[in-house]
Amino acid sequence: xxxxxxxxxxxxxxxxxxxxxxxxxxxxxxxxxxxxxxxxxxxxxxxxxxxxxxxxxxxxxxxxxxxxxxxxxxxxxxxxxxxxxxxxxxxxxxxxxxxxxxxxxxxxxxxxxxxxxxxxxxxxxxxxxxxxxxxxxxxxxxxxxxxxxxxxxxxxxxxxxxxxxxxxxxxxxxxxxxxxxxxxxxxxxxxxxxxxxxxxxxxxxxxxxxxxxxxxxxxxxxxxxxxxxxxxxxxxxxxxxxxxxxxxxxxxxxxxxxxxxxxxxxxxxxxxxxxxxxxxxxxxxxxxxxxxxxxxxxxxxxxxxxxxxxxxxxxxxxxxxxxxxxxxxxxxxxxxxxxxxxxxxxxxxxxxxx
Numbered sequence: 001x002x003x004x005x006x007x008x009x010x011x012x013x014x015x016x017x018x019x020x021x022x023x024x025x026x027x028x029x030x031x032x033x034x035x036x037x038x039x040x041x042x043x044x045x046x047x048x049x050x051x052x053x054x055x056x057x058x059x060x061x062x063x064x065x066x067x068x069x070x071x072x073x074x075x076x077x078x079x080x081x082x083x084x085x086x087x088x089x090x091x092x093x094x095x096x097x098x099x100x101x102x103x104x105x106x107x108x109x110x111x112x113x114x115x116x117x118x119x120x121x122x123x124x125x126x127x128x129x130x131x132x133x134x135x136x137x138x139x140x141x142x143x144x145x146x147x148x149x150x151x152x153x154x155x156x157x158x159x160x161x162x163x164x165x166x167x168x169x170x171x172x173x174x175x176x177x178x179x180x181x182x183x184x185x186x187x188x189x190x191x192x193x194x195x196x197x198x199x200x201x202x203x204x205x206x207x208x209x210x211x212x213x214x215x216x217x218x219x220x221x222x223x224x225x226x227x228x229x230x231x232x233x234x235x236x237x238x239x240x241x242x243x244x245x246x247x248x249x250x251x252x253x254x255x256x257x258x259x260x261x262x263x264x265x266x267x268x269x270x271x272x273x274x275x276x277x278x279x280x281x282x283x284x285x286x287x288x289x290x291x292x293x294x295x296x297x298x299x300x301x302x303x304x305x306x307x308x309x310x311x312x313x314x315x316x317x318x319x320x321x322x323x324x325x326x327x328x329x330x331x332x333x334x335x336x337x338x339x340x341x342x343x344x345x346x347x348x349x350x351x352x353x354x
Contacts, residue, residue, distance in 0.1 A: 024055075024070040026097035026104040026251065028228065030116065030203040032064040032128045033088040038112045041065075046110050048082045055105035057250075059113045063128065065089075066116035066203055068251060070105045095201050095228040097249070097256060104251035117203055120177030121211065132209025132220035135196060137233035140223055141242055149194040152183060154208045155248070158287065162255060162264045162274040163227075163245030165198065176204055183208065184215045191217050198223035198230075200247065231258050246274045266291040268298065281306035283321045 035041050038060045045058060049069075056069025071079045084090045097104070135143060143149045144166070151168040153160050160170045171179045171186065187195060195217055197205035202225050209222040223230055227247045234241045244261040248254065254276040266273040266289055273291040280300035288302050301307040309317060 023073045024104075025073065025076060026068070026070045026253075028068045028095045028097075028201045029083075029092055030064065030066040030201065031089060031092055032116075032206065035060065035062055035064065038062055042110050042112050046108065049079070049110075050108055052079050052082070054079060055108050057105065058108075058110040059116045060110065061113045061116045064116050068105070068249075069108075093225055093229070095225055096232065097228065097253075104249075104253055106252075117207055118175070118177055119180060119207060119211075121180065123214070126211065126214050128207065128210050130210060130213055131206055132195075132197065132213060132222045134224040135221045136224055137230045137239055138237065140196065140198075140230065141239060143194055143196060143221070144242055146194060149196060150187065150190055151196045151198065152187070152208075154179060154183070154197050154199045154204045158276070159200070159248035162276070162289070163243065163247050163258060163261075164263075165243050168198070180208060180211050184212065187212075187217070192219065194219045194221065196221045196223065198226060200226045200249065201228050202226040227258065228256075248276065264289055266294055268294040268302075279306050281310045282317060283309065 042060045052075040053072050054069050056067060058067040144151060151165050153164050153168045153170050156174060157172050171183050173179045173182060195212060197208045199205040205222040209220045212220045227243055230243060241259050244259050245263045246255045247258050249256055262272045262274050264274045265271060268290060271291050273289055275289060276287060277290050279286040279302040284306050286302045298307050299310055301310050309320060
């Protein structure tokens with residue numbers, strides 16, 4: 001039996017990735033489908049994908065599968081053949097990344113989760129069997145011309161900040177589980193309007209559409225394949241893009257450009273910028289937006305305090321980190337509309353999803 005986990009350091013794996021000469025394609029896909037034994041399915045996926053040198057992050061649960069992977073060009077057809085060998089995945093839409101350098105992942109991680117998207121739903125009567133209607137790019141643009149339509153962004157605040165659909169409602173929160181009841185409350189007087197939910201790759205808005213129907217909304221839609229598929233269809237059919245700016249993605253790229261519009265600002269100087277980065281201080285790693293000038297000024301750090309630590313000898317940095325529990329840090333503007341100072345950091349979980 002092959003080893004079902006990686007034994008090489010992350011640093012070495014990343015170095016190996018950047019030494020590769022073969023092109024890779026970044027792909028995301030998901031499927032809500034009952035899986036009786038997620039652990040067994042997880043092992044099957046690993047045994048099938050690891051020999052193909054597939055890298056990425058895959059979540060498996062009893063409710064289905066959620067995946068973001070990169071595949072070597074020479075193995076792409078073999079990857080599809082393996083994936084489609086499962087009847088419930090046969091012919092599944094594969095969202096190809098829009099702005100892709102092939103360096104999105106450097107190791108294959110497949111994890112069993114309670115759910116493929118953490119939703120906080122405890123109602124035993126909720127079901128994914130009844131969900132909203134799919135809309136493609138053309139239909140999305142058409143419905144957006146109707147004054148009876150409300151477009152709702154089901155992504156986190158830091159995703160919305162760098163790019164979103166024109167006039168889309170932001171459900172300003174840190175996690176998807178917070179957003180669902182918030183969306184119901186925000187739209188409670190609009191139950192007969194056309195409600196279009198969207199997200200990055202479709203997985204969150206599909207569940208959100210089912211939740212809205214479960215809570216008494218009547219005309220609910222969700223964008224098929226999310227922003228990633230919308231951008232592909234817009235380009236292919238020469239449509240006007242109603243999504244402006246950048247699409248945040250949960251891999252090493254941290255974003256893919258959809259239009260040239262820059263709608264956000266550097267969190268340090270306030271100049272137009274939509275480049276997310278993580279603070280270079282290993283005891284911080286705050287996710288925030290930083291322009292090139294500030295990156296040079298602060299050595300890629302979020303504050304002068306972090307810059308000071310970052311420039312200490314490595315051994316001193318390690319001593320400062322000893323015993324410190326450092327969660328994922330995200331610059332947070334969701335709780336207040338004015339831009340807070342960067343030293344007002346908030347620890348929160350990073351919702352990943354397609």
